[in-house]
């Protein structure tokens with residue numbers, strides 16, 4: 411039975427954490443979350459399998475797959491030369507449309523939203539022990555927004571400063587269906603995921619355990 415007081419009853423509106431950093435809780439409906447989770451299982455079949463990207467020879471704890479452009483620490487490419495050499499799966503139009511809606515809903519800037527054309531998606535799967543260290547998303551050649559969507563278990567997301575991996579930072583709990591947008595003064599903010607909270611996904615989420623995060627990026631590459 412739907413409870414009047416479950417998370418879905420909370421008000422849906424964007425919260426600006428600071429200039430350019432937007433958190434919009436429960437932005438995706440449960441139906442949309444489930445649909446995306448099922449799409450995630452289909453993406454997992456390839457052409458490039460989910461993989462642990464090596465950073466300085468150390469595997470990241472998340473499993474990643476990409477659409478549009480393949481990412482690794484040396485940058486973006488059209489083929490996954492560090493994995494199996496296969497061409498990356500194409501970017502999907504519904505993700506572009508969703509990205510535009512996300513930018514509009516977060517920022518209220520219709521012109522910015524209309525011009526937003528993400529051409530890469532990085533899809534990360536976090537098992538309950540996975541984390542992501544402090545980093546900037548800085549391999550894109552232009553500073554279009556990064557749109558982040560979370561599905562499954564909640565996580566502690568750490569929004570750092572623009573200068574280095576140290577404090578000041580702010581911790582935000584990202585739950586299933588939450589949208590986060592990095593734009594403007596926060597586009598190149600350092601950020602991290604320090605913990606996944608097991609068993610916190612909505613009951614109807616098809617992801618049995620762990621967390622999916624999708625970031626949409628406009629690379630500026632051609």
Ligand SMILES: O=C(O)CCC(=O)C(=O)O
Pocket residue numbers: 532534542547558560567584601602603623625
């Ligand atoms: O999982 C998240 O919320 C952030 C993911 C991230 O920072 C990235 O993929 O670059």
Ligand SMILES: [Fe+2]
Pocket residue numbers: 545546547601
């Ligand atoms: Fe990132």
